[in-house]
Amino acid sequence: MQEERTLGVIKDNLAEIGFQQVEVGGGVVGVLENGAGPTVMLRADFDGLPVGEDTGLDYASTDSAVDFEGKTVPVMHACGHDSHVASLLGMGALMAQATDQWTGTLQLIFQPGEEIAAGAQAMVDDGLVDKVAPPDVVLGQHVFASQFPAGTVALASGPFMSTAVSMDVKVYGQGAHGSMPHLSVDPVVLASSIVMRLQTVISRELTPSEFGVLTVGAINAGSKANIIPSEASLKINVRAYSEQVRDKITCAIERIVNAECQAAGSPKSAEFSYHDSYPLTSNDETTTARLKETFISHFGADRVLDADPLTASEDFSTIARAFGVPFCFWVFSGREEGKDVPNHSPHFAPLLQPTLRTGTEALVVAALSYLGNSGSDF
Secondary structure, eight states: OOOHHHHHHHHHHHHHTTOEEEEETTEEEEEEEESSSOEEEEEEEOOOBSOOOOSOOTTOOOOEEEOTTSOEEEOBOTTOHHHHHHHHHHHHHHHHHTGGGBOEEEEEEEEOOGGGTOHHHHHHHTTHHHHSOOOSEEEEEEEEEEEEETTOEEEOSEEEEOEEEEEEEEEEOBOEETTOGGGOBOHHHHHHHHHHHHHHHHHHHSOTTOOEEEEEEEEEEOSSTTEEOSEEEEEEEEEESSHHHHHHHHHHHHHHHHHHHHHHTOSSOOEEEEEEEEOOEEEOHHHHHHHHHHHHHHHOGGGEEEOOOBSOOOSTHHHHHHHTOOEEEEEEEEEOTTOOOOTTOTTOOOOSTTHHHHHHHHHHHHHHHHHBOTTOOO
């Protein structure tokens, strides 16, 4: 939610290719009306990450920024959102140059803050549904540098990306000298017991057919070897392919934490806070089938893959759900042969080509599947 310079670059490009602009919630919607017909909204996110780039590329980021906590951190597009923006702007330019090939309305939505699950909701909260015409469908894509061969697109109907939420948990003990543990309630031991017990939530509380991930990403307690601290904190991430399973996992976490605190004799109740809550990305079956047929017609069957559900999460569907319209989200790949580099890595660097061409073409043909005149040929 700090992407002012990037937003300016996007706005300048939208003006250059002739799109009207509606600023909303830290992002912008570029609108191009071209006669009667459907309205298609296509989305790109544009935030970066506090990661120091280590790709060795001539265009590697060397930038830094001050985060919300006042810390100076390196920044890079470690999740490929720059590819998303470039592809969508390229698609908009092509569509603006060929208005005789389609009719209807294009809405290119550029969204901030996806990485903290804040940007889509910020645009909705700022009145997105009142500031632009309701679309008939919302489409989007994400670049990968792993799993799929370069130049391919992959999609699936139904649950495609997981719902997720992060939790901050604070538990309390009784501080004491390290030589006098009998006078303490040790929150380090308490936190450790919680972590071990949480490992049974997925393995013993979900049915084998249910998918769930529970990760304790951080434990923080104390500062010196001979001081038993008075509190400990845990950072927990939960993912699932349904909101019901996600809620089942979080309820189990709270139950286990509270029970372990009681067993340890904690002097205060545990505290829970939730953030970075992502909806389930569940692609509409009819829309997905339509796009798959379109992609195969354009790219060929060997470049259009069936994807298994992904454990990553997205706030893309927040926008479509706000309008109450169907949506489809797919991935396109820039994987270098023989290398699998995950998103959020300092080494994340999708191949420039065929990645950008594939991403741009996918957006063009997806839009034309709704807007294209008979015989349209890009």
